[in-house]
Amino acid sequence: MKSIPLLLFLGLPFLAHPAYGQPFASYSASDLLPSIHWNPQTTQNPTQNSFPLPSSPSSLDLDPKLIDSSPVLQRWLQEVPDVLEDIKRDPSFRTRLRLGLSYFPSSEKAGGWNIGLEDLFVGRTGLTLNADYQTSFNGNREAWGADLRYYVRPLGRNINLAPVLGYRRLETSRYTTDGLHLGLRLLLVPSRTGAADISLTQSWVSPGTEAEVGLTTLSFGYALTHHLRLSTDIQKHNARQRKDSRIGVVLEWMF
Incomplete structure (x- = not known):
């Protein structure tokens, strides 16, 4: 029983402000800012509050090599x-590679481990690929x-919503089921680009069959x-044979 408080304690940091400090800057915003050198001859009197807008690229006093090497600056x-x-x-969230420890209270309080890949983007669309594996030591x-x-x-x-569609296999000491995995994921991002987020996923394996598991x-x-993040997972299994649970503490590497 001492393992449960320990795992929950390790997962509590999400309640605090992200250790990385301020929310990560948007990649779009930071990438789109050109490296422009200030030329005193092209500005107004320093005591004035405004600066003239450049009438042409040459008035920005840019190195031609810099322009040629920067598609963003050309844009x-x-x-x-x-x-x-x-x-x-x-x-507002990033692709993550996950590796961590699991605790299975309903399976003789066994320990275990898990590995996974979360939200690998397909191009610049809202479609992502996800995969995971988890097992107990016993x-x-x-x-x-x-x-x-x-x-x-x-x-x-x-705030975002994502339908879930895939394949999943579950094995316990009392039942085994596999098949279509269908569900819905709700994502809340209080701090952008991986600094902090909360997700709730409700899904079903083999929905509509006698082997269905929620x-x-x-x-x-x-x-x-x-790049490094701490994540806590709490998962409930609802099968006809029995109810199971899993608690995980995971280190994530963000890309």
């Missing part, structure tokens, strides 16, 4: 983009599968550094 020189719209479409529990998620709102939104998964993620 800015041709036409100033709608940065606000780009931020809305720039993903061999009584095993689960694995792969899914597609399609986020229906712009990727930069702080899965409810609640996850909290909290950034420790720009």
Whole structure:
């Protein structure tokens, strides 16, 4: 019983402000800012509050090599983009590689481990690939599968919904089931680009059959550094044979 408080304690950091500090800047916003050198001869009197707009690229005093090597800068020189719209479409969450420990209270309080890949984007669309594997050390529990998620709102939104479609296999000491995995995922992002988020997923394996199993998964993620994150998973299995549960503490590497 001492393992439960310990695992929950390790997962509590999501309640605090992200350790990485301020929310990560949008990739679109930061990438779209050109490196422009200030030329005193092209500005007004320093005591004035405004600066003249450049009439041509040459008035920006840019190195031609810099322009040739920067597609983003070339875009800015041709036409100033709608940065606000780009931020809305720039993903508020990131692709993550996961590795961690699991605890199975309903399976003789066994420990275990898990590995997975979350939200690998397919191009610049809302479609992502996901896969995971989890098992207990005593061999009584095993689960694995792969899914597609399609986020229906712009990727930069702080609240998003994604239908889940894929394949999943579940094995316990009392039952084994596999087949279609169908569900819905709700994602809340209080701090952008992986700094902190909360997700709730309700799904079913082999829906509409005698082997149907319902899965409810609640996850909290909290950034420790720009690339490293701590995540806590709480999952409930609802099968006709019995109800099972799993608690996981996972380290995630963000791309």
